Amino acid sequence: MTLGEKIDQANEKAFEKMNAGQPTLVGMGIAGETLPGMSKTTVLHAGPPVAWENMCGPMKGAVMGGLIYEGLASDLEEAETLAKSGKIDFDSCHHHNAVGPMAGVVTYSMPVWKVQNKTFGNYAYATVNEGLGKVLRFGACDEEVFTRLRWIEKVFYPVMKAALAHHGEIDLKTMIAQCLQMGDEGHNRNKAGTSLFIREIITDIMEIEADEERKVEVVKFLLGNDHTFLNLSMPACKCTMDATRNIPYSTMVCAMARNGTEFGIQISGMSDRWFTAPSEYIQGLYFPGYSEADANRDIGDSCITETTGIGGFCMAAAPAIVQFVGGKVSDAVNYSTQMYEITLGENKMYKIPTLGFRGSATGIDIRKVVETGIYPIINTGIAHKNWGVGQIGAGIVHPPAACFDKALEACVEAWTEE
Amino acid sequence: MNQVNELFSKEIKVVNIGIQGFYEDLKKNHVPTVHMNWKPVAGGNKKMAGLLSKLK
Numbered sequence: 001m002t003l004g005e006k007i008d009q010a011n012e013k014a015f016e017k018m019n020a021g022q023p024t025l026v027g028m029g030i031a032g033e034t035l036p037g038m039s040k041t042t043v044l045h046a047g048p049p050v051a052w053e054n055m056c057g058p059m060k061g062a063v064m065g066g067l068i069y070e071g072l073a074s075d076l077e078e079a080e081t082l083a084k085s086g087k088i089d090f091d092s093c094h095h096h097n098a099v100g101p102m103a104g105v106v107t108y109s110m111p112v113w114k115v116q117n118k119t120f121g122n123y124a125y126a127t128v129n130e131g132l133g134k135v136l137r138f139g140a141c142d143e144e145v146f147t148r149l150r151w152i153e154k155v156f157y158p159v160m161k162a163a164l165a166h167h168g169e170i171d172l173k174t175m176i177a178q179c180l181q182m183g184d185e186g187h188n189r190n191k192a193g194t195s196l197f198i199r200e201i202i203t204d205i206m207e208i209e210a211d212e213e214r215k216v217e218v219v220k221f222l223l224g225n226d227h228t229f230l231n232l233s234m235p236a237c238k239c240t241m242d243a244t245r246n247i248p249y250s251t252m253v254c255a256m257a258r259n260g261t262e263f264g265i266q267i268s269g270m271s272d273r274w275f276t277a278p279s280e281y282i283q284g285l286y287f288p289g290y291s292e293a294d295a296n297r298d299i300g301d302s303c304i305t306e307t308t309g310i311g312g313f314c315m316a317a318a319p320a321i322v323q324f325v326g327g328k329v330s331d332a333v334n335y336s337t338q339m340y341e342i343t344l345g346e347n348k349m350y351k352i353p354t355l356g357f358r359g360s361a362t363g364i365d366i367r368k369v370v371e372t373g374i375y376p377i378i379n380t381g382i383a384h385k386n387w388g389v390g391q392i393g394a395g396i397v398h399p400p401a402a403c404f405d406k407a408l409e410a411c412v413e414a415w416t417e418e
Numbered sequence: 419m420n421q422v423n424e425l426f427s428k429e430i431k432v433v434n435i436g437i438q439g440f441y442e443d444l445k446k447n448h449v450p451t452v453h454m455n456w457k458p459v460a461g462g463n464k465k466m467a468g469l470l471s472k473l474k
Contacts, residue, residue: 408473
């Protein structure tokens with residue numbers, strides 16, 4: 001068998017495993033007690049590993065906020081000193097079966113959604129989405145942020161955990177498939193997904209034994225944040241893709257992530273190795289008063305959605321999103337269509353109505369990316385480059401070409417010596 | 419040469435392959451043109467094209 005045939009066979013296996021994934025919301029937990037390898041001084045972040053001195057502004061803000069939230073520092077000055085001291089164990093969320101939007105900071109006490117791939121048994125986790133405005137994931141770290149994080153831990157978490165236990169497991173794969181029929185694409189438009197989730201869980205919130213005022217607060221919080229579902233679709237995609245890791249000779253991308261400094265990809269046949277290059281700047285629409293000069297580089301684990309064939313790959317399913325990220329409806333259709341050039345096949349579950357219910361382009365093959373020069377399309381929020389400011393826009397971005405070139409070179413090096 | 423002259427005396431229909439600028443120019447001049455989005459393998463990068471051929 002030629003190397004090319006071995007790769008084709010491995011990719012077919014990876015593609016099948018991805019399609020067979022069955023992401024299911026099974027409950028909630030506290031990060032430190034739930035994620036593997038967490039200690040009280042662990043701080044997880046989005047993207048490939050990055051040292052404190054190389055972190056971007058919003059990442060540093062979120063880290064300092066996380067340290068204050070944990071009570072490890074009492075103010076920003078103490079938090080910065082501690083972060084620099086070498087006493088904090090920074091690591092990538094991906095190394096702990098987790099994903100986080102934007103800065104993606106996860107610390108010991110934060111509640112997390114628990115999602116299991118029922119077909120293969122593996123888990124993935126994500127924190128609760130805080131909403132828009134001043135939020136930790138964009139690097140905001142003042143009292144407003146801490147108050148909300150503590151409320152999520154002390155009020156939202158016990159109510160939602162009990163409501164989920166009362167409800168039983170929720171099939172996220174079917175819910176994501178339904179979102180795509182309702183104008184979401186599963187990354188930056190989550191109106192349908194959040195609405196479906198609320199419809200699923202609301203009677204359970206009403207029926208559990210809990211303080212009535214707290215229950216109302218939880219429902220209001222859900223109703224006020226369209227992005228609640230993002231932190232469910234992300235771990236759904238993470239546990240789907242993690243099941244495709246470690247398939248020898250596969251050139252399928254199993255993770256894409258950015259830490260605000262670097263973009264990293266991982267491929268199924270190369271274990272957990274990262275192939276990185278500097279993150280790009282995002283082309284998009286800015287909120288009033290901001291411009292490209294204020295923007296941070298591309299950041300966050302949320303492009304695990306595109307890795308799984310939703311998000312940017314399903315923009316044709318969400319024409320309304322062009323009002324948020326820029327461009328025309330025809331651009332959205334073109335983005336989705338172009339992705340078939342660089343993928344292994346069509347998703348069996350995630351289908352796009354405007355393309356005649358064609359399955360979304362799924363399973364990025366680095367060989368096709370390098371050959372065509374077509375790069376995965378990602379739609380994303382734009383963070384201000386300084387911590388404490390927040391989101392300043394949204395747009396479209398691609399991974400840097402060098403990530404794919406490096407991965408391809410590594411495959412040749414590893415597989416042609418045999 | 420006569421054949422070329424003959425060609426340009428007729429209505430020209432163009433299929434443009436590759437560089438989009440040629441397509442845009444013709445379009446501005448109201449010449450019916452179809453653009454085909456094409457690039458050489460690995461954008462013409464010989465090193466990457468060579469590595470790619472090893473994985474096929």
